[in-house]
Amino acid sequence: NAGVTQTPKFQVLKTGQSMTLQCAQDMNHEYMSWYRQDPGMGLRLIHYSVGAGITDQGEVPNGYNVSRSTTEDFPLRLLSAAPSQTSVYFCASRNPAGNTGELFFGEGSRLTVL
Amino acid sequence: AQSVAQPEDQVNVAEGNPLTVKCTYSVSGNPYLFWYVQYPNRGLQFLLKYITGDNLVKGSYGFEAEFNKSQTSFHLKKPSALVSDSALYFCAVRDDTSGTYKYIFGTGTRLKVLA
Numbered sequence: 001n002a003g004v005t006q007t008p009k010f011q012v013l014k015t016g017q018s019m020t021l022q023c024a025q026d027m028n029h030e031y032m033s034w035y036r037q038d039p040g041m042g043l044r045l046i047h048y049s050v051g052a053g054i055t056d057q058g059e060v061p062n063g064y065n066v067s068r069s070t071t072e073d074f075p076l077r078l079l080s081a082a083p084s085q086t087s088v089y090f091c092a093s094r095n096p097a098g099n100t101g102e103l104f105f106g107e108g109s110r111l112t113v114l
Numbered sequence: 115a116q117s118v119a120q121p122e123d124q125v126n127v128a129e130g131n132p133l134t135v136k137c138t139y140s141v142s143g144n145p146y147l148f149w150y151v152q153y154p155n156r157g158l159q160f161l162l163k164y165i166t167g168d169n170l171v172k173g174s175y176g177f178e179a180e181f182n183k184s185q186t187s188f189h190l191k192k193p194s195a196l197v198s199d200s201a202l203y204f205c206a207v208r209d210d211t212s213g214t215y216k217y218i219f220g221t222g223t224r225l226k227v228l229a
Contacts, residue, residue, distance in 0.1 A: 004157075
């Protein structure tokens, strides 16, 4: 099983450029989410989705867009990158069986904005 | 608001000694609590969770956690630390207030096991 797959693993952008971080899971999980990890701040929730066609904002949504057209994919878009978006980004999904499931994480995407 | 706190940025322990990584929480309603571990340049891996029942929860790699409702704590423990346990540990609580089950993470505690 591939689990949660994130691409790319590393990316360098210039301020103002746009890009999409891809996330795909093959576990049929309905719940998917994006976090950013910054030193001393832990993981902060950017956006999440409880199923195809449904998305909602997390703690730090500004500057990011998401969509959920299929159960498997949950891309994160940066429309105009800023240096403050330099971070490590993690996609995570959750088992839909019941509501006590733990999150399954991808390996992360390290983004640097110059 | 739901929250978790990990009061120690770093914990150092000698190999073979018991280890404790602390976590306290603040929730309304029943707490659903989790511990995750992150090795360098990797994603987070699930260790264990408390949903209900026994206050002592056993998880992966010999870790366990003790849920204490009166102290609102969920400390991670291991009887005998290994050098390979050195990693970043995160406590998390599930926020059920909105009905969408968001997860809130602590700031992490770096565990260093010294040979």
